Amino acid sequence: MKGVLIIVDGMGDLLNSQLGDKTPLEAAHMPNASFLAARGHLGYMYPVKPGFVPESDEATISIFGNDLISSSRGQLEARGTDIKLVRGDLALRANFATIDSLKDGHIIDRRAGRTLTTAEAEILAKAINKNIKLSVPFVFKATIGHRGALVFKGGFSDNISGNDNVYNSGKTLVSDKVGQCKPLDDEDNSQYTANIVNEFLEKTFEVLNNHPVNEERRKRGLLPANYLLVRGAGIEVPKIKQYKKWVSAAYMPLEIGFSRASGMKTFSFNYPPLKKMDVYANLYEGLAKACKFSIWVLRKNRKKADYAYIHLKETDIPGHDNKPSDKKEMLEYIDKTLFDFLRKFAPPNKIKVVITADHSTPCKNKAHSADPVPVLFYDGSIPKERKFTESECRKGTLGRINGKELLTKVGFLK
Ligand code: ZN
Ligand code: ZN
Numbered sequence: 001m002k003g004v005l006i007i008v009d010g011m012g013d014l015l016n017s018q019l020g021d022k023t024p025l026e027a028a029h030m031p032n033a034s035f036l037a038a039r040g041h042l043g044y045m046y047p048v049k050p051g052f053v054p055e056s057d058e059a060t061i062s063i064f065g066n067d068l069i070s071s072s073r074g075q076l077e078a079r080g081t082d083i084k085l086v087r088g089d090l091a092l093r094a095n096f097a098t099i100d101s102l103k104d105g106h107i108i109d110r111r112a113g114r115t116l117t118t119a120e121a122e123i124l125a126k127a128i129n130k131n132i133k134l135s136v137p138f139v140f141k142a143t144i145g146h147r148g149a150l151v152f153k154g155g156f157s158d159n160i161s162g163n164d165n166v167y168n169s170g171k172t173l174v175s176d177k178v179g180q181c182k183p184l185d186d187e188d189n190s191q192y193t194a195n196i197v198n199e200f201l202e203k204t205f206e207v208l209n210n211h212p213v214n215e216e217r218r219k220r221g222l223l224p225a226n227y228l229l230v231r232g233a234g235i236e237v238p239k240i241k242q243y244k245k246w247v248s249a250a251y252m253p254l255e256i257g258f259s260r261a262s263g264m265k266t267f268s269f270n271y272p273p274l275k276k277m278d279v280y281a282n283l284y285e286g287l288a289k290a291c292k293f294s295i296w297v298l299r300k301n302r303k304k305a306d307y308a309y310i311h312l313k314e315t316d317i318p319g320h321d322n323k324p325s326d327k328k329e330m331l332e333y334i335d336k337t338l339f340d341f342l343r344k345f346a347p348p349n350k351i352k353v354v355i356t357a358d359h360s361t362p363c364k365n366k367a368h369s370a371d372p373v374p375v376l377f378y379d380g381s382i383p384k385e386r387k388f389t390e391s392e393c394r395k396g397t398l399g400r401i402n403g404k405e406l407l408t409k410v411g412f413l414k
């Protein structure tokens with residue numbers, strides 16, 4: 001193995017008063033990241049381009065040297081599940097959400113409060129698949145948390161919008177109302193496709209709103225998961241650069257789908273189910289499993305693969321929830337486990353290591369931002385004291401990088 005790329009989702013942040021005006025990276029005790037930083041170089045990266053607020057898929061696609069493709073999200077999500085796809089099948093990313101009613105269509109919560117358990121999501125998915133009748137076959141698959149993949153079988157157009165206005169208008173919130181999926185050209189097939197998806201979404205509310213699972217949730221003071229927000233319509237596997245000599249350790253459907261579509265040998269594990277309402281207990285459990293699994297993948301493939309790609313998702317969530325202490329704690333956990341392993345694994349095997357993020361998710365913004373992300377490149381240079389923080393990265397010798405240049409810059413891509 002020559003190199004390891006680790007993407008810590010949403011790691012970049014801004015100074016936070018809850019952490020004594022430090023960023024989570026600055027506040028975290030990360031001796032192993034400091035060890036790697038000292039023997040390498042720091043820099044900062046605009047994952048897509050300056051001023052652009054990336055979604056995870058856009059950033060990942062860009063960091064792996066590709067141009068952005070608008071229709072990739074649904075396809076990548078669906079390819080990260082066991083749904084079988086053929087060309088022309090329409091795939092969308094879907095979120096369980098809460099709306100007030102179909103008539104008013106106000107979005108109460110885009111993720112049904114993030115409290116939907118795995119068992120609840122599976123029961124609701126079953127109800128959708130069983131009770132909705134359409135003129136075309138479809139499959140809805142609940143994946144992790146509020147997330148799901150939705151596929152309509154047939155020959156569709158992917159030139160349609162989603163039904164969440166947040167994602168339809170340059171990522172700024174213009175409306176808290178659900179929209180309709182709209183055709184984005186005047187082809188008959190785009191109109192037909194939009195009609196099918198809209199008919200499906202309307203029926204989804206009818207099936208979900210008074211479903212016993214949601215009645216029970218209301219009784220417990222929880223938001224009902226009574227609607228789906230969809231986005232990223234795609235009808236074919238995105239044409240992206242191939243990474244045949246890479247292995248990937250992935251567990252989010254999007255990451256699994258991206259790794260598979262990029263030709264990587266993809267290793268994944270089943271995410272621990274969310275059993276009760278305690279989302280953070282589940283995240284810490286998931287992170288522990290992910291770090292352990294990543295170490296196993298690295299060990300197993302040391303002689304078999306040239307490069308490894310590891311994506312850790314959990315750190316993005318406390319950014320969305322404005323929980324800087326949790327973000328700090330997660331970073332410390334990654335340092336204590338995965339980075340501690342790398343500190344012992346990389347030097348004797350002459351393996352280079354890149355640690356970066358797909359975007360910043362500043363806690364105080366509760367959303368992704370256009371701020372550049374910190375980059376650490378360990379290459380076994382003569383030690384010089386450095387700490388892996390946003391501000392030190394701004395002054396680092398790697399300088400400013402655009403996502404698309406990263407792998408070439410560190411020599412992982414010729
Ligand atoms: Zn992300
Ligand atoms: Zn995020």
